[in-house]
Amino acid sequence: MKHVEAKIGKRSMKKQIRNVMVTVVSVLVFLLFVYPLIYTVLNSLKTYDDFTSSPQYALPAKVFFGNFVKVFQSDFIRYFINSVVIAVLVVVFTVVLSATTAFAISKFRFRGKKIAEIYFLLGLMIPYQVILIPLYLTYAKFKLLDTYFSLILPQVAFGMPMAVQLFLAFFKDFEEELIEAAVIDGSSIGRAFISVVAPICRNIIITVATLRAIFSWNEYIFSYTFISSKKMMTVGLGLNAFVGEEGLVDWGPTFAAIVVTVIPTLLVYMFLGKYMQSGLSEGAVKS
Amino acid sequence: MDKLLRNKRTILCFLLPGVVIYTVSVIIPIIWSAYYSLVDWNGYGEITYVGINNFKRLMGDTEFWDSVVHTLIYAIGQIVLQIGGGLLLAVLLTNIVVLRKPLQVMYYLPVIISTVALCQMFKKMFGVVPAGLVNQILSNFNPKWGHIEWLTNVKSSLAMVTAVAGYKNMPVYMLIFYSAFLTVPNSLVEAAKIDGANSFQIFTKIKIPHIRPTIFANLLLVLNGSLRGFDIAKLLTAGGPINSSQLQAMYMYKQAFSSQKYGYGSTVAMFIVTESLILAILIRWISSSRKLGGR
Missing domain, CATH: 1.10.3720.10 (MetI-like)
Known part of the structure; x- marks a missing residue:
């Protein structure tokens, strides 16, 4: 009986490790495929000062739509x-x-x-x-x-x-x-x-x-x-x-x-x- | 009814428009290209027939052969990334329990973003002056790493082009292999489990052999796509620096549209068509002989 329990415990443990791994990998893949777009959207909302003062991975200091105005004026x-x-x-x-x-x-x-x-x-x-x-x-x-x-x-x-x-x-x-x-x-x-x-x-x-x-x-x-x-x-x-x-x-x-x-x-x-x-x-x- | 379906006029009404458009803009231009490959022409002056001289010249053209080698490297990279990466992603997708569907939708994003937009994004991310995202992150670890020339370096330009192209198309094959894995009968997997196979063995001994025809068919598609690789190399590095990421289709384009050598450009084009056809026959042959020989 004890032997079986241990086996089940081992199994669910294995399953948990597997679940954690799947989650970690799926988040990494998510970042790989989606982050470039998020990065683009965030940077489209930045002012020129934002670009010179903070790194590109930072969030915009405040949401700025001036870039889009420029695009639509062209x-x-x-x-x-x-x-x-x-x-x-x-x-x-x-x-x-x-x-x-x-x-x-x-x-x-x-x-x-x-x-x-x-x-x-x-x-x-x-x-x-x-x-x-x-x-x-x-x-x-x-x-x-x-x-x-x-x-x-x-x-x-x-x-x-x-x-x-x-x-x-x-x-x-x-x-x-x-x-x-x-x-x-x-x-x-x-x-x-x-x-x-x-x-x-x-x-x-x-x-x-x-x-x-x-x-x-x-x-x-x-x-x-x-x-x-x-x-x-x-x-x-x-x-x-x-x-x-x-x-x-x-x-x-x-x-x-x-x-x-x-x-x-x-x-x-x-x-x-x-x-x-x-x-x-x-x-x-x-x- | 039978008579109606045999009526010549009805058949022509349905068939002709499509056949004409397709023939006029796909088939006839290829025949034309074959003719141009035997002439010397700058587009407006006299057309001089030179026979196989263009092909002779092609044989000794080192810039051309460099571009063929680049295409080969690029193609191998595409197989590793699109087929290999696609398989791994498909396995990941089958293992995801929570939020599988939305993740599948999100993973697909690079495919639907246009090549121009994607390349602009990557150019910014891998920029040097001003430093792009990647160099900014790297410079946090070591200031020297903030000046890596990813795209404008002879050593890395082709690798970058290959990586971005593989990245863009990988989700297509993820999806294809994922749907293929779903066709593996559950009874086979269960039987293997009872026999004591672990998940890695089930993957290599049951799932992969089961979808082998799909893998071969897509290998052909990826290779074929690699022979025509153009957009990403053109947009990301423009084939440079010093032609280090120039692919064969770009060389054709350069000869025809930058140097106005339409004849010689067509010769390169014919070379690419021949490659595609040989490839198609080869893979057909391999996959059919595999099928006959069993697992």
């Missing part, structure tokens, strides 16, 4: 609008094109369906920098550089492989009877697609939309290559331009500008993060 609003317009259009086109393409591949009867599927998979393997040179030269020829179009087209196209895959996986288990019923009721396939298929795809549409919106907002290399004028800049380029002008002497506005560019993605992530995470891990957990 061209940041313009960059913001540009990024929103581009992200919205990228999301709409990616969702519509991927959904219709995947639907056709999965449900329509034609030859070469497997080839079509592989054709779209190729895009996942191709390093996107490779298309920069031909795309840049083509844009230059047709005077398309420095336009929304120049950014939207490649973002939609490179978003498609993954989106098509997600939709294909979804349509695999989609019951054809539902479309059949709608068609018998007298609507065309197009109508049935909008009124019957799209509502059922709601979750997968939100997943694709969230992923692409965040990718688009954070996109850098296409805008760096194709955009040259200040009024067409996206937030990514704008942030760097802003830091170049303001941030070298006074760090406060730089931190404020970083916070401003991060807020929209944080909001989207807060409300739709679970869709985004499921989209990222889906297809990846496959044998």
Whole structure:
């Protein structure tokens, strides 16, 4: 009896040590992944004097919003609008094109369906920098550089492989009877697609939309290559331009500008993060 | 119904827009790139066909080969950090009992913060003049440590780029491996426990083998992503100092857009495409032969 008790005691002791270890490690990991953001937010609220008089890990002496005023007095609003317009259009086109393409591949009867599927998979393997040179030269020829179009087209196209895959996986288990019923009721396939298929795809549409919106907002290399004028800049380029002008002497506005560019993605992530995470891990957990 | 699903016009209406956009901006540019790799062109003057001369030049281009070596080091770092780190984090996540869900959400933050913003943050944290957060903390221990040049030092620039890139993407693989671990049947784990296996043995002998296909698939993704590494190196160190953190995709970019050598830049691009394809075939082959050979 005593022997068993000792064993149980040893076990719970072991369990406790384990719990403490897990807690300590999870707090450390939390600091690793979240502290940079906390640090940025805290420093965005500091005055110039704060920076010179106290270390960066200190809290601001008092909350100061002047840095944000500076950000909004600059061209940041313009960059913001540009990024929103581009992200919205990228999301709409990616969702519509991927959904219709995947639907056709999965449900329509034609030859070469497997080839079509592989054709779209190729895009996942191709390093996107490779298309920069031909795309840049083509844009230059047709005077398309420095336009929304120049950014939207490649973002939609490179978003498609993954989106098509997600939709294909979804349509695999989609019951054809539902479309059949709608068609018998007298609507065309197009109508049935909008009124019957799209509502059922709601979750997968939100997943694709969230992923692409965040990718688009954070996109850098296409805008760096194709955009040259200040009024067409996206937030990514704008942030760097802003830091170049303001941030070298006074760090406060730089931190404020970083916070401003991060807020929209944080909001989207807060409300739709679970869709985004499921989209990222889906297809990846496959044998 | 069957007839409707065979209707050519309907099929085209659904299929064509997507296929056209994708073909025009992904597939055709690659074919074009292949052509450009055989010419000499500054973008506006005459296009001169030079055949494989660009490739010959590439073979002897030391700056290029340096960038390939940097990419290789960078790729190894990404595998260690993203796959290795991701696995460790996934294990941690499975062991957290209290507040697991909110922690999972928070751990994911670096992934959704834009590369530009993240690099600006790290540039400030690792700044030298004025001293950034890290040097300020270190100088409390030893005043000499307050002047470490993290990003502007030939010895550490590539390591910093590698670390930040790994850091940014690690949570993606944490999540993937975490969901994969959830697919391990509980009965297997219980059976092993009864047989007296400890948690480390359960991890190495049961869980890891069970998710091996997932690990391989993601290894491919990480390696493939490393070949195109660009943004973080560009934004954090601009490839410097003296090209010490220049990756191959940056060298391509520099040749094309800074030196206006669109032909030679495309040659580098073709090299990268070839690498990606060889890699894809290689890993496919390894993972399928593993599967056939059993554990």
